[in-house]
Amino acid sequence: MLALVGSAFLCVREVKLVSSGPLGPVYESLKTGVTLPNLVDLPDLLSEVSTGFDQTTDAPVYETEPREQLSAGSEFDADIVVIGSGPAGYVGAIRAAQLGARVIVVEKGDVGGVCLNVGCIPTKALLACVSVVDQVRTAKSFGVEVKTFDLNLGAMMAHKERVVKQLTSGVEMLFRKNKIQLIRGKARIVDPHTVAVDTETGTQKLTARFILTCTGSRPARLPVPGLEFGDRVWSSTEALSFSCIPQKILAIGAGAIGLEAGYTFARLGSDVLVVEMMSQILPASDAETARTLQNALERAGMRFKLNSIVVRAEDVGSRKKVWIKSEEGEETDEFDVVLVAVGRTPALADIGLDEVGVKHDGRKILVNEHMQTNIPSIYAAGDCIGEPMLAHVAWTESKVAVEHAFGLNSRMSYKAVPACVYTTPECASVGLTEEKARERYRDVRIGRYSFSHNGKALAIGESEGFIKFVTDGKYGQILGVHMVGPHVTDLIAQATLAIRNELTIDEVIETIHPHPTLSEVAQEAAMDARGRAIHK
Incomplete structure (x- = not known):
């Protein structure tokens, strides 16, 4: 049964009215297909109904079975194909399934995307290890004396991997629970309703009423000679998997990535210098807050050089020699590792945007407040639509996208983003x-x-x-x-x-x-x- 309430589609397989009450006429009208004139005024109707019975004793109780899929038996393979399974992709897929949609998720890498595999979660797992180290160091003030302790990097990495595995496995379980089909391969949009997927066994074409693009982002590169990613130049990904603690590290960028990675290594014993081109760390943040945090991090062992940029670097033996330019002039120093932490870049290449005509500015996919592109059947959410590139923003955007696609008038608001x-x-x-x-x-x-x-x-x-x-x-x-x-x-x-x-x-x-x-x-x-x- 499909009921239209306002602009929202309610897909219900079977509804049983267990007890009688004021909602009985509504149920009977829906069951028999009779139009209820003021059903579109549902808020007013429910307001009137709520005063018609004692909610503790007379309230009608509904038993619902799983809803029919939105377009079962239609010409499409699915109601929606979601490209990517990071925070935007997997949450959007689950929300679509909750609305009764047949959902296919295409993922070329590991389920969970950057956040669960090489971003938010493993970073916090390592920071938790560092927190334990700090607790051991300060235990004496709490009456616990630890004579000596050792750092076991292998065990730290194992802790990180266990956390990641548990969460990514959990996402796959949620896919199964919500009857979401997962296809592993590289997706490319072919037309407004078709996605081609290159899998290990060949190319598979999927058709859908809607396409949600959640392709995420990749670490941003610096166009500086000598700072190409490699053994001595790390992105945030390499900073999460290390077998030894570098003696001396340069972090370029004092945003969240640079500060968290720099703090991790500083507390593990590295000499960490953070170079930031702006006049404060966390450049977009409240100035007093930034100053207070910087003072605390300096006491924790980090060093900062603000209003400065790295102009070039070169290999010197097993180290990187780096030229740093500031208002005072130019200086050089050598580091075991240079961490490039200047943000992330939306992943837009080779997903069919130009071929299909999806508008973008080269840096992000352009969407409206409903997360809809210029092509009505194609939506986008998460890092691929640009700042703010935060997991909690990404999954909010994806929920807005699928809700709008399936008839709810959801809009994205960035008024309160923590x-x-x-x-x-x-x-x-x-x-x-x-x-x-x-x-x-x-x-x-x-x-x-x-x-x-x-x-x-x-x-x-x-x-x-x-x-x-x-x-x-x-x-x-x-x-x-x-x-x-x-x-x-x-x-x-x-x-x-x-x-x-x-x-x-x-x-x-x-x-x-x-x-x-x-x-x-x-x-x-x-x-x-x-x-x-x-x-x-």
């Missing part, structure tokens, strides 16, 4: 920086509270950093929230929810925060914006 760095201390931000807020608003108020005044932070021995609220002085609307400190990459979700729903600082203040927790710092920072912090 950005995180997983060093120690961590760093997290959402919304406007203080600098941007002051450019746009006349009256901006700042609320700030330090972890050094928080009981939980002191108890766990991680009291460095703060939480800062950037608010509109007139109405108290939360414009941005910036954090440096323990577990702030988890705490940022509260701030994201607040900005997404246009909450005011007063609603955070009036929300009861549990004690003793790190979340109290957010409440105190919110109170500080009103001049009411209790423990400051």
